[in-house]
Amino acid sequence: MQRAPAPDQDQRDQMHGRQVAAMFGRIAGWYDFLNHTLSLGLDIYWRWRLARAARPEPGSTVLDLAAGTLDVSVALTRQYPDVRVAAVDFALPMLERGQRKLADGLFERIMPVQGDGRKLPLPDESVSAATIAFGIRNIRPRLSAHREVLRVLKPGGRFCILEFGTGRRKVWGGLYNFYLDKVLPGLGKLISGDPAAYRYLAETIREFPDERQLARELMDAGYARVFHVAMLSGIVYLHVAEKADGVEAQTPFEPSAPQEPEAVQG
Ligand SMILES: C[S@@+](CC[C@H](N)C(=O)[O-])C[C@H]1O[C@@H](n2cnc3c(N)ncnc32)[C@H](O)[C@@H]1O
Numbered sequence: 001m002q003r004a005p006a007p008d009q010d011q012r013d014q015m016h017g018r019q020v021a022a023m024f025g026r027i028a029g030w031y032d033f034l035n036h037t038l039s040l041g042l043d044i045y046w047r048w049r050l051a052r053a054a055r056p057e058p059g060s061t062v063l064d065l066a067a068g069t070l071d072v073s074v075a076l077t078r079q080y081p082d083v084r085v086a087a088v089d090f091a092l093p094m095l096e097r098g099q100r101k102l103a104d105g106l107f108e109r110i111m112p113v114q115g116d117g118r119k120l121p122l123p124d125e126s127v128s129a130a131t132i133a134f135g136i137r138n139i140r141p142r143l144s145a146h147r148e149v150l151r152v153l154k155p156g157g158r159f160c161i162l163e164f165g166t167g168r169r170k171v172w173g174g175l176y177n178f179y180l181d182k183v184l185p186g187l188g189k190l191i192s193g194d195p196a197a198y199r200y201l202a203e204t205i206r207e208f209p210d211e212r213q214l215a216r217e218l219m220d221a222g223y224a225r226v227f228h229v230a231m232l233s234g235i236v237y238l239h240v241a242e243k244a245d246g247v248e249a250q251t252p253f254e255p256s257a258p259q260e261p262e263a264v265q266g
Helices: 009-038 042-054 071-079 092-101 142-152 172-192 195-207 211-221
Strands: 061-065 084-089 110-114 127-133 153-164 225-231 236-242 262-264
Touching: 009 042, 009 092, 009 172, 009 195, 042 071, 042 127, 042 153, 042 225, 042 236, 061 071, 061 142, 071 084, 071 092, 071 110, 071 127, 084 092, 092 110, 127 142, 142 153, 142 211, 153 211, 172 195, 211 225, 211 236
Parallel strands: 061 084, 061 127, 084 110, 127 153, 225 262
Antiparallel strands: 153 236, 225 236
C-alpha cells in the first residue's frame, strides 16, 4: 500500500486554520468571561487603547480582523460614532456570541462577516484603518494577513495590532512567565474544560516574535512606518503599522526603507 505524501506547508497552514477555528468555536461560550477574569478586567482598557490608535477617517469603514465576540468592534463604534466596522472572523460561533452585544443601533454599524484573514472578503483600499486584538498570533502564515490588510487599507491607513508580550524576557521578576506557564493553562482548563485551548494560548504567546522582529516583518510586508507601545511592563504590546500615504506602497519583499522601528512609551 502506498503512503499518502506528507502535507506541504500550505496544507499544514490550512489544517492549522481549521483547528484554530474549531477550537475557538468550542470555547466561544466561555471566551468573554475568561478574558475578563484572566486579565482582571484590564483587557477592556487594552482594547480601548487599540481602538484609539486606529484613527479612522470620519464616515469610513474600519476592518476589525479576528473580531471574535466583537469587543474591539464595539469599542471602535463607541470612540468613533460615525464609522462602520467590518468584523471578520473565521469562527462563526464567536461572531454569533458577539451579536448579543449589538443593541442600540449597532446592528447597522457593525457587520460581522465569516472570513479568513489570509484572504479578506474586501475590495482594495476599502478601509481607512484596521485592528486585530489577540488574533495575529493565530494566523499562519502571518505574512499573508499583513499583506491582505495592506491591500484593503487606504493610503495612510493604520493597521493596529494588540498582542501579548512573548514572555521570553522576565517580567515582574518572572511572575508573568509563571502565570503564562502554570496559572493560565490551569485556570483555563478548570473553567472552560478545554485544557488544549489554554495550553495553545501559552505556546503561541511564547512563539510570537518580539516587537522588533514583528516590526521588521511588517516593514518587509510593505508598510511604510511601524512603531509600538509597551503596556503593563511589556505584558501587552500595541503595534502600529502605517501604509504609505498617497504614493504606491512598496511591493512585499522589495528592500524596505532603511528605517528603524520606533518605541513609544505606553
Ligand atoms: C483570541 S481571539 C480574539 C478575539 C477578539 N479580537 C478579542 O479581542 O477578544 C482570536 C480570534 O482570531 C480568530 N482567527 C484566528 N485565525 C483567523 C484567521 N486566519 N482569519 C480570521 N479569524 C481568525 C479566531 O477565530 C478567534 O475568534
